[in-house]
Amino acid sequence: MERLREHLGVGRWLLYGRSWGSTLMLAYTEAHPARVSGMVIVAVTMTRRSEIDWLYRGVGRFFPKQWQRFRECVPAPERDGDLLAAYARLMSDPDTAVRAKAAHDWTAWDDAVISLKVNGKPNAYSDRPPAALLAFARICAHYFSNAAWLEEGVLLRDAHKLAGIPGVLIHDRFDLGAPLENSWQLAQVWPNARLVVVDDSGHTGSTTMAKAISTALDGFAS
Template sequence: TEHLIADMEQLRKHLDVERWLLFGGSWGSTLSLAYAERYPERVSEIVLIDVTSTRRYEIDWLYRGVGRFFPEAWERFRDGVPAADRDGDLVRAYARLMENPDPDVRAKAATEWCAWEDAVLSAEPYGKPNPYGDRPSRDVLAFVRICSHYFAHAGWLEEGQLIRDAKRLAGIPGVLIHGRLDMSGPPDTAWELSKAWPGAELVLVEGSGHKGSPAMSAALYGAFERFACS
């Protein structure tokens, strides 16, 4: 994450941009927050959707806790790692599988990971089915390798760091857009962030989840329009 923040700052300097609006969704919201809390003077506004902060608390929910709603899919996900790892850190176990020299082992692990991600989003009323598993095989491998590696290290962030340091964003206008039905990232993180960030506006969209909806798109474009005209 430190490398990504450095990349963003290098890009800003290269483009000779004094201050810019940050937009991110899901992991991108975590990265946007991490950058903004490091360089608040370089940020004009922030728009976040599907808000996450990559706490271990959130990671544990996505890869274990929400399994209570999808027990059959979660059992398959759990059984995708060696038996000795099934009662431990599943994310770290998958990260190890994605480093296995056998391409068949990596491919199977990536398939099981994406099947689980798709299952978590399967009850949402909008968006296409299987948004993760239907990607080209090369993209699936890249996604799971990066995702499991970052989440196994909780994004290299202190637990709760981004919520704790949200006070650094005081004076930066922000809009947090989150679907009420988001099972992969429940709304409590967006709620906590809105309480810790002076001046942030929280928009909870009923009937929407992680994959979005027409109402979420309208809220997103409305925020962009407002900031463009300010």
């Protein structure tokens, strides 16, 4: 990154990202606020343990059958413990069949979480080539089982470091996986952030969401 900055002669960056990418954006900007000119963040996710617990346990109250299957796809002794750590181990197994099944089971749960979306795409997570599917699920399990190695709540706690940096937070009202509360909480402590709520979609977005993103980015361009 530093070599790229030197090559381009650019001192500050406009950052854009969504979902778990917002964790990376916030961590980077809070550590290096002078290097960022603005941010457009979609579906804010700060990788707090409370968020992870909601996504892989709490939201199961809406999908009890699918969550039971997600739970029962790990070995019985681990079902009442850390499910994400169990999946992470399965996706690192020497047996390719074990890894492939774990990745399929993981993304089947992800698909269930977004299945209530009116404008959603069926099987949005699992509809990937096998290698890409395993890579996606393995990265998610690895980072989420370790809460991204972040102190609990640190990104929200240190959001005061974003003062002076303009931001647009765009969030779907019907996002079950990353609830709107995430963006709302961040907007309360980031004085230069504007919250845009999209009322017709969930975590994977919609045409309305795409237009809101385009408008936000155009605003920075002008």
